[in-house]
Amino acid sequence: MGDIGLEEYQLRVNQVLSQVDKIEQRVIEIDQFYVNNSKKLANTPRGGSASKEKDKDKERLVANGKKQDVTSKETIATKRMQELIRQFGTILNQISKHKFAWPFMDPVDVKGLGLNDYYEIIEKPMDFGTIKKKMDAKDGSGYKHVREIYSDVRLVFKNAMKYNDETNKFHVMAKTLLEKFEDKWRQFLPKVIEEERRYDDEEVEVQLNVQLAQEAAYAKMARDISNELFEADMHLEELRETLVQRCRKMSTEEKRQLGTALTRLSTDDLSRALEIVAQSNPGFIVNAEEVDLDIDAQSESTLWRLKFFVKDALQAQGKPLASTAADNNNNNEKCENNNNNVNNNSKRKREICDALAKTTKKKAKKLGS
Structure with a gap:
């Protein structure tokens, strides 16, 4: 010194x-x-859609040099979901060709038909044309999950049944098509559930990779x-x-x-x-019985x-x-x-x-x- x-x-x-x-x-x-x-780990729930915590985990994983793995997994999962949406489009086409489907192909002509109370009763109008347009969107505004399409198709029929009483022909047509649609959906549902489980497993893997990378760093x-x-x-x-x-x-x-x-x-x-x-x-012996200092x-x-x-x-x-x-x-x-x-x-x-x-x-x- x-x-x-x-x-x-x-x-x-x-x-x-x-x-x-x-x-x-x-x-x-x-x-x-x-x-x-x-x-x-104790509070994060598992589910079909990514939570904010999962999104943060992905960001951290990218920061730890795993960007390629994350991007690859998300790309593959997106392609699988798009394939499910394509298959679901076949069901929608079948329903659209039914003889009762014509009233539901385009938005309801509220003004032309003089339905002055329509928007007071129907909160969210929906039709097959709008659904197909969203399915074909290439700008990122399209459907991300097949369940979103399922929900909108049901809404088409539910709106018609809600606005028209049970004796009205449009109510009957909508009810008939909804039953046929639900039957086809039940047959298609196992594929959806399988994809959701697969997606969940991949999300867990992403979180585990994040955790391991962070623990190694700390x-x-x-x-x-x-x-x-x-x-x-x-x-x-x-x-x-x-x-x-x-x-x-x-x-x-x-x-x-x-x-x-x-x-x-x-x-x-x-x-x-x-x-x-x-x-x-x-x-000098510290542990001696007697110490003479x-x-x-x-x-x-x-x-x-x-x-x-x-x-x-x-x-x-x-x-x-x-x-x-x-x-x-x-x-x-x-x-x-x-x-x-x-x-x-x-x-x-x-x-x-x-x-x-x-x-x-x-x-x-x-x-x-």
Whole structure:
């Protein structure tokens, strides 16, 4: 790290904090992805027509490099439906050739026949000519599903039956043709149902491809975050080492206070404090039944590391760290303040690690289900 001033040191600490902030946002994004994905899978219904969620999934799939697959599947499905519409056109032609079909071939001449109340009774006029014109449309305004045509054909007859009473010949003609049409539709319906099931299966496959592509992307992001956290941790350790090397020599009174403070630590915190000692003393056995710690024999680096750790540990327990006049030394205060930044950053890093572990757990659970 070289010989750096406290201002430059603070700048480098802030740079690491900024990096951790960005990492934290990405962890939140990963976690939110799996939360939203679980809700979507639980709430998205299956059906014959594509929902808004499915459309969004297709857009995401296209964005993930699957445009050709999606386009190909949709093109094939459209061709299959157009073939069904063509076959259905044969049924419509058969009905149109019936001797009772002539009144229904063109729109009702409301004005010529003086049917002044027609539009008050009939909400949506319909006729075979209009249906055939829409079936032949090439500008995208035509029928997208054969059930749409079925609905309009029924409307032709239902309108006539609604406007004319049962004794009227047009009512009788419409009723006769509707019965014949419904009979032919029942024979044709299995083909429609089969195509709808096939379409649903393909929609599910599209959604699955989207989900897998997204999970792969977020899994990569999680791996990258893990590496970045490791690098940030190494950077923080380098900064901490630089800091403790630049701090003044600890006084005898401060060593005495440090030894006293160590006895006030919880069992877990004491174990961690001893691990700090062991880092600089390979022969030091942390797990021994009795530990003999000679404060005076420790390096300045180890002593300051211990003081920083003990201070944070006691503050977390709500216990103040005893202070002396020597603690008011300006350089020492700057060392401790900067170390607090490092410790706070380490705490945030641990929280991010926990969040990342939680996200990874969710993903593993989901993939294993």
